[in-house]
Amino acid sequence: xxSTQSTGSSGINAEYGKQWYQRRVRGSRAQGGxxxxxxxxxxxxxEQGKPQSYxxxxxxxxxxxxxxxxxxxxxxxxxxRVFCDTIQGxxxxxxxxxxxxxxxxxxxxxKTMMLSQCDGTTAVCEDIGRQMLTYGRRIPLxxxxxxxxxxxxxxxxxxxxxxxxxxxxxxxxxxxTEGLPEYGLMKNMMSSPLD
Numbered sequence: 001x002x003s004t005q006s007t008g009s010s011g012i013n014a015e016y017g018k019q020w021y022q023r024r025v026r027g028s029r030a031q032g033g034x035x036x037x038x039x040x041x042x043x044x045x046x047e048q049g050k051p052q053s054y055x056x057x058x059x060x061x062x063x064x065x066x067x068x069x070x071x072x073x074x075x076x077x078x079x080x081r082v083f084c085d086t087i088q089g090x091x092x093x094x095x096x097x098x099x100x101x102x103x104x105x106x107x108x109x110x111k112t113m114m115l116s117q118c119d120g121t122t123a124v125c126e127d128i129g130r131q132m133l134t135y136g137r138r139i140p141l142x143x144x145x146x147x148x149x150x151x152x153x154x155x156x157x158x159x160x161x162x163x164x165x166x167x168x169x170x171x172x173x174x175x176x177t178e179g180l181p182e183y184g185l186m187k188n189m190m191s192s193p194l195d
Contacts, residue, residue, distance in 0.1 A: 038105055041090045050079045080179035088189045095160040098153045107148050
C-alpha cells in the first residue's frame with residue numbers, strides 16, 4: 001500500500017470545496033473498473049494494470065487537511081514506481097490541461113454523491129454533525145450548489161499551484177516498497193511546472 005499526499009486546506013477555508021473537484025476528476029479504480037471509466041486517470045491505471053486499486057482522497061479537519069491518493073500494488077519491481085509516477089503525472093496534467101468537460105463531469109458527480117449521501121435520517125444527522133465539526137455551521141444546499149458551480153479549470157489550476165506544487169509531499173509505504181521512488185525524486189516532481 002502506497003499513499004502520496006499533500007497538505008490540503010482546512011474545512012473552514014474557502015479553498016476546501018475546490019479540492020473536492022480534483023478528487024472527482026482524479027477518480028478511483030477498484031478491481032472491476034475498466035477502460036470505460038470517466039476519469040482519465042482511472043482509464044490509464046486500468047490500461048497499465050497497476051495498481052490493483054487506488055482511491056483519491058480529500059480529508060479536512062478544522063485547521064488543516066490532507067489531499068492525495070493511495071494505491072494497493074502487486075509485489076512487482078515497477079508497480080509502486082509506476083503508481084507514484086502516474087499519480088504525480090496526473091497532478092501535473094490537472095495543473096496544465098484539465099478540460100471544462102472534466103470539470104463539469106466532476107461537478108455532476110460531486111452533486112450526485114453529496115445528495116445520495118443524505119438519503120435517510122441517519123445519513124442526514126451524520127452530515128449535519130460533519131458540517132458542524134468542519135465548518136461550524138450547516139451549509140444550505142443552495143450555497144453548496146453555488147460553490148460547486150463557481151469552480152472552473154482556472155480555479156483548479158490556481159488551487160493546484162497553491163496546495164500541491166512546491167510543497168513537500170507526504171509519502172507512506174507499507175509492505176513491499178522496494179520500488180518506491182526516492183523521496184527527493186518525488187519532491188522534484190512536485191516542483192512548480194512551467195505554464
